[in-house]
Amino acid sequence: MSIQSNLNTIRESLPEQITLVAVSKTKPVSDLMEAYEAGQRIFGENKIQEMTDKWEQMPKDIQWHMIGHVQSNKVKFMAPFVNLIHGVDSLKLLQEINKQALKNNRTIDCLLQIYIAEEESKFGLDENELNELLTSVEFKELKNIRILGLMGMATFTEDQNQIKKEFTHLKSIFDSIKTQETSNCQLNTISMGMSGDYQLAIECGSTMVRIGSSIFGGR
Numbered sequence: 409m410s411i412q413s414n415l416n417t418i419r420e421s422l423p424e425q426i427t428l429v430a431v432s433k434t435k436p437v438s439d440l441m442e443a444y445e446a447g448q449r450i451f452g453e454n455k456i457q458e459m460t461d462k463w464e465q466m467p468k469d470i471q472w473h474m475i476g477h478v479q480s481n482k483v484k485f486m487a488p489f490v491n492l493i494h495g496v497d498s499l500k501l502l503q504e505i506n507k508q509a510l511k512n513n514r515t516i517d518c519l520l521q522i523y524i525a526e527e528e529s530k531f532g533l534d535e536n537e538l539n540e541l542l543t544s545v546e547f548k549e550l551k552n553i554r555i556l557g558l559m560g561m562a563t564f565t566e567d568q569n570q571i572k573k574e575f576t577h578l579k580s581i582f583d584s585i586k587t588q589e590t591s592n593c594q595l596n597t598i599s600m601g602m603s604g605d606y607q608l609a610i611e612c613g614s615t616m617v618r619i620g621s622s623i624f625g626g627r
């Protein structure tokens with residue numbers, strides 16, 4: 409199957425209001441261009457260096473999403489162009505993003521990553537840490553970032569009930585912080601669902617799915 413037909417099949421299966429992030433990590437620019445020519449404009453990468461290289465080579469109307477774990481010392485490389493950072497999991501990282509955004513005279517949109525899986529290896533804040541962050545004085549001072557919502561990854565398992573429980577948990581946390589909106593926190597996005605579980609994620613309230621292998625093939 410071609411990238412174009414994979415993309416079309418997925419688009420047809422997505423409700424209209426769902427945003428599709430085409431996860432292109434490890435794939436060559438020629439593959440991304442195929443998706444671009446099929447109309448895709450949002451791409452997700454998990455390494456800052458790789459995303460920056462691709463940004464330099466590709467058309468400038470693309471929105472680049474950083475979906476991987478972010479190291480503070482590399483934020484500066486993507487600050488001039490990144491459109492949405494999904495994996496923010498600390499105040500310290502937010503402060504660095506704010507600083508680099510200010511240097512570039514922009515506001516950078518972010519999602520806070522929430523730990524919902526039963527796997528030690530996954531990153532993210534728990535509910536208490538999230539509330540602590542959102543209510544802190546330090547957070548309210550950040551004028552060059554904007555929190556648009558939450559991101560989560562379910563446990564890697566075949567157990568649909570387990571995955572559903574985790575997605576439902578993320579949605580309930582999202583609903584619980586809706587009342588905490590401030591000028592730098594305007595909540596409209598729940599980023600959950602990948603190739604294997606995006607349909608379930610949408611049933612559970614996802615507004616943004618991150619799909620890689622079902623578009624570009626295995627890695």
Ligand SMILES: *Cc1c(COP(=O)(O)O)cnc(C)c1O
Pocket residue numbers: 431433454475476561601602603604618619620621622
């Ligand atoms: C790789 C990746 C995806 C896409 O995974 P697929 O199973 O290939 O669709 C989505 N989200 C994150 C955070 C990823 O690292």
